[in-house]
Amino acid sequence: MKAMGYVAERGSLYVLYAALLIGSLWSGGYFLAPKWVLITMLLAAGAWELAVWLRFRPRRTLRSPAFWILSAFAVFAAAGVAWSVVPPDTIREVLLLCGYLATLLVVLSQARRYRGTAASVAAWLVYAAAFIAAWGVAAYILRAPPYTTLLDNIYRAGSTFEYPNALSCFCLMALPLTFALLARAPERDRPLFAAAAALQVTAIILAFSRLGVAMLAVISIFYILGFRRRLTLPVLISLASGAIAAGLAVALTGAQRPAAAVAAATALMLAAYLGQQLATAMQGRAHRAATAAAVPLLVLAALALLARWSDRFHSVINQRFRYGIALSKLLPHRLDTYSGAEDAFHVHPLAGTGLGSFARVYQSYAIAVYTKFAHNVVLQTAVETGVIGAVLLAAFLLYVTGLSVWRLLTGPGVVTRSFAVSSLVFIIYNMVDWEWYIPALTAWFMVAVACLEAGDDEGSGGEPAL
Numbered sequence: 001m002k003a004m005g006y007v008a009e010r011g012s013l014y015v016l017y018a019a020l021l022i023g024s025l026w027s028g029g030y031f032l033a034p035k036w037v038l039i040t041m042l043l044a045a046g047a048w049e050l051a052v053w054l055r056f057r058p059r060r061t062l063r064s065p066a067f068w069i070l071s072a073f074a075v076f077a078a079a080g081v082a083w084s085v086v087p088p089d090t091i092r093e094v095l096l097l098c099g100y101l102a103t104l105l106v107v108l109s110q111a112r113r114y115r116g117t118a119a120s121v122a123a124w125l126v127y128a129a130a131f132i133a134a135w136g137v138a139a140y141i142l143r144a145p146p147y148t149t150l151l152d153n154i155y156r157a158g159s160t161f162e163y164p165n166a167l168s169c170f171c172l173m174a175l176p177l178t179f180a181l182l183a184r185a186p187e188r189d190r191p192l193f194a195a196a197a198a199l200q201v202t203a204i205i206l207a208f209s210r211l212g213v214a215m216l217a218v219i220s221i222f223y224i225l226g227f228r229r230r231l232t233l234p235v236l237i238s239l240a241s242g243a244i245a246a247g248l249a250v251a252l253t254g255a256q257r258p259a260a261a262v263a264a265a266t267a268l269m270l271a272a273y274l275g276q277q278l279a280t281a282m283q284g285r286a287h288r289a290a291t292a293a294a295v296p297l298l299v300l301a302a303l304a305l306l307a308r309w310s311d312r313f314h315s316v317i318n319q320r321f322r323y324g325i326a327l328s329k330l331l332p333h334r335l336d337t338y339s340g341a342e343d344a345f346h347v348h349p350l351a352g353t354g355l356g357s358f359a360r361v362y363q364s365y366a367i368a369v370y371t372k373f374a375h376n377v378v379l380q381t382a383v384e385t386g387v388i389g390a391v392l393l394a395a396f397l398l399y400v401t402g403l404s405v406w407r408l409l410t411g412p413g414v415v416t417r418s419f420a421v422s423s424l425v426f427i428i429y430n431m432v433d434w435e436w437y438i439p440a441l442t443a444w445f446m447v448a449v450a451c452l453e454a455g456d457d458e459g460s461g462g463e464p465a466l
Contacts, residue, residue, distance in 0.1 A: 007064020011050035023440035028161040046102020058215040093356035103446040111454030118451040122177040125146040129174030130196035133203035141261045157206035168212030169429045171200040173422040180418035194276035201242025241272035336367040341374040345383045352386035373434035419451045
């Protein structure tokens with residue numbers, strides 16, 4: 001009976017795990033069928049947790065500014081059904097918002113009831129991201145649509161999300177937690193996390209997201225410098241393996257040698273695995289320092305040779321990361337999108353045109369005809385829910401940003417601080433892109449927010465909190 005009670009109390013988290021995995025594997029929950037399945041499963045997990053909450057009434061769960069600010073936004077958005085230009089879409093998006101609230105409730109309640117829930121959730125995110133990264137790398141090498149997309153004459157990995165920037169964002173959200181679990185894992189498990197990190201790095205690079213590559217560099221430096229004794233060499237090994245695997249995938253696939261590309265990528269993941277074992281075995285600081293200094297030099301040398309040997313590799317780097325990062329190329333596209341969104345906002349500035357209505361309304365004002373998103377979540381929310389809704393969502397994002405910075409400075413452990421990095425990655429992406437509208441990604445973000453508020457960083461995930 002005691003075991004059954006434990007399962008009943010933890011059941012909502014298991015349902016949430018299943019929802020997050022299915023949503024991530026099924027187009028990120030973006031299209032109608034997977035979105036409805038994800039909504040249903042998130043609400044089911046929330047209903048289960050609510051039943052447990054009504055039974056035990058843990059007061060601390062209610063102490064969540066994130067939950068109440070997002071609830072206020074959801075209530076206002078629900079009222080918008082009355083004036084929405086597309087009521088069915090607004091109803092669906094409001095239900096999705098309720099699913100996000102359910103995600104917050106489940107993880108926050110579980111983290112405050114069971115010690116170590118944050119580490120358990122982090123591990124689930126890492127496993128999912130490693131699998132999806134592997135899927136994306138394999139699909140890129142095999143040129144398998146819709147998991148690989150030809151954009152700007154460059155093949156880009158998209159994996160199950162189908163959209164390359166979404167894959168980059170997801171792996172960047174998972175990478176800090178992979179490093180965190182690598183730092184605190186038993187020695188026998190560290191090589192697995194090192195290989196998972198290498199896979200995520202490979203997928204981030206093959207997505208060819210300019211913001212993604214820049215954030216990969218920042219995150220890597222943070223973990224190398226911030227956790228110097230435990231993570232310098234493991235992080236460098238994972239980065240080296242992932243970067244070289246990505247370079248070989250581009251070069252060999254461009255040369256129409258996919259079998260060789262698959263073999264090379266597999267060998268480099270194995271190198272990350274074995275390299276972590278070697279790093280663990282190294283006891284002398286001098287040996288570790290020499291190896292750490294040699295790794296980035298080897299990576300740079302390998303990439304230089306690839307660029308010289310492979311015309312395709314050289315072309316991709318130039319097109320995407322030399323000419324493609326100039327403000328003269330990037331800025332006009334975003335300004336055109338923002339200008340059209342601003343014109344649409346002025347039609348109903350106070351209360352908007354209804355959640356989920358942006359694509360319909362934006363058509364009349366679009367300057368950049370290739371997109372149906374504002375590429376800024378606050379601006380798009382202003383069009384859909386007016387100033388009131390935009391202020392509420394901005395308050396939510398500002399609160400999470402402040403909490404993330406606070407946890408980075410004072411967090412109880414590496415897992416909590418890594419959830420702070422993940423949250424900041426997601427928020428930054430959504431200031432210039434549209435990952436908020438990929439439901440599985442936003443649900444994972446809500447998981448990170450709940451773990452930040454709980455501040456839970458101890459245990460293995462199975463012990464009741466004291």
